[in-house]
Amino acid sequence: MENLLEIKNLHAKIGEKEILKGINLTIKPGEVHAIMGRNGSGKSTLSAVLAGNQNYTVTEGSINYLGKDLLKMSPEERSWAGIFLGFQYPVEIPGVTNVNFMKTAVNEHRKQNNLPPLSAAEYLKMMREKMAYVEMDPSFSSRGVNVGFSGGEKKRNEIFQMAMLSPRLAILDETDSGLDVDALRIVANGVNRLKREDNAFVVITHYQRLLDYIVPDIVHVLYKGKIVKTAGKELAAEVEKHGYEEFEK
């Protein structure tokens, strides 16, 4: 099957500091990849570069997404093409309600596909259905985006948004951080419901515990801006047992 994503020799920096130092990664539809690594290994930088965060500069290498040069696309074009980033720290937007935010996003996606905007009733039906995926109360829709949400509510809101936009490639950046066991299960269930043959997930995490719920096909260990080890799901257990040290030699 055609590759969804091909990252070749990717180097990226923030300011003058080089963080990614030659990433190679290929993702096929239907796969779940986990990227593990210590703080500062470059995990979040990789996800930010994939989503098009302009604070990072790519200095070398290429990213091909469904035959297109991803690095030439704006963040919104990437979203329209099916890329979704679940933020480690979801942003609060006071004054913009969750419903207005997501309705605008969904309708912009529809516009790109030459579809008419959803009516209020159609949107509401879709929203209720997807909120149920992550056991989110519909009252959240009238609140400001992530404003006053607990850590767990913010992460559920990320998965809700993912469900609304139905991406081809979802990158979940430490979605498990700050979650208790119940929230972790809810978030993982939401992700599992969205798995299809034609989409793929990249789950970025420190710990194995999320991977007990979202079982990866392939696990990578990132160290100092490079992937130093790639194996099957058993690698996550190995990391959990022995730590990262043995990959850092």
Add this chain to the structure above:
Amino acid sequence: MAEFKYIPQSEIFNCSVELSGAKKFYVLDGKPMGFSAKDGLIEIPSEGDLLTQVIFVRTTPHPSSYKVRILCPAGSSRAVILCAHTTGTDRYVTEESVEIAMEENSNLSLIVMQNENGASSHHSTFEISQKGSSSVSMNIITLHGGNIANRVNCNLNGKRAEAHLSGLYLAGGEQNIDTTVNMRHNSGECTSNQLFKGILGGNARTSFKGEVYVAKDSQKTEAYQANNNLLISDTARAISDPHLVIYADDVKCSHGSTVGSLADEELFYMRSRGISEPEAKLLQQQAFAGAVLEKISNIEIRERLSRLVERRLRGEDTLCTGCAKRCC
């Protein structure tokens, strides 16, 4: 904010969009139409429970100067909306003074909506005097205008009087909008709130000068003041100059003032969800303006003004839905 071209209407203004429960009056170049003025003083009529809408229109280029009075008898409750418009592209110069006299236990909800051409010059002074337990809520929404100056002198002269003032000014191009608020707590146990926000594009210049004065014996005063400005262009300039002058010792007073630009991380978050950059910026500006608009208690007016603000921010004609004319 998109560049906006104010399109004035060419015929005598006649607002075709009805506000429910409202009685409409017109004042052309300072002359009231169908209601009388005594000694050059325009008394805003009171029509029972109805909202009084007074539309001030400039049609001739001669300078116009007029006085307006809003009387709020003891125990009364009234709602007034004052709209200011221009019909051509001439340089209209308007000097307006509005006296608001509030007797004990009276209640006034006042909305001032200004939408004039980019060459106009309009100076307004609102002189509010409040007796005990009276309450005023005033929203000044400035959609467009050349050189606009609004001055509010509010005198809290009786105990437990309340003044809630808010304003939104949208300035683009070469516009200049000045706001001066002078809040005087002359009596104790009074409350005042001020929230003034501005969105500036182009080469716009705005200023906010706000003073809260608490007299020596005005104990148990609560007074809050905030002015926030959002700069959309690199060449716009906002001045914010807040003052607290407090002579009493048992008071709660605060003030805050900001001048900033759109938050990058919010923008990236919205774009990562597929909201295009211009649309994301618009949402941010609407959210910024929303804090003032939501203070308008009349839902119909609030929704109408919110739509006008959105159109203004998009650079579209500021037409009310259902209106064929380009007046507001």
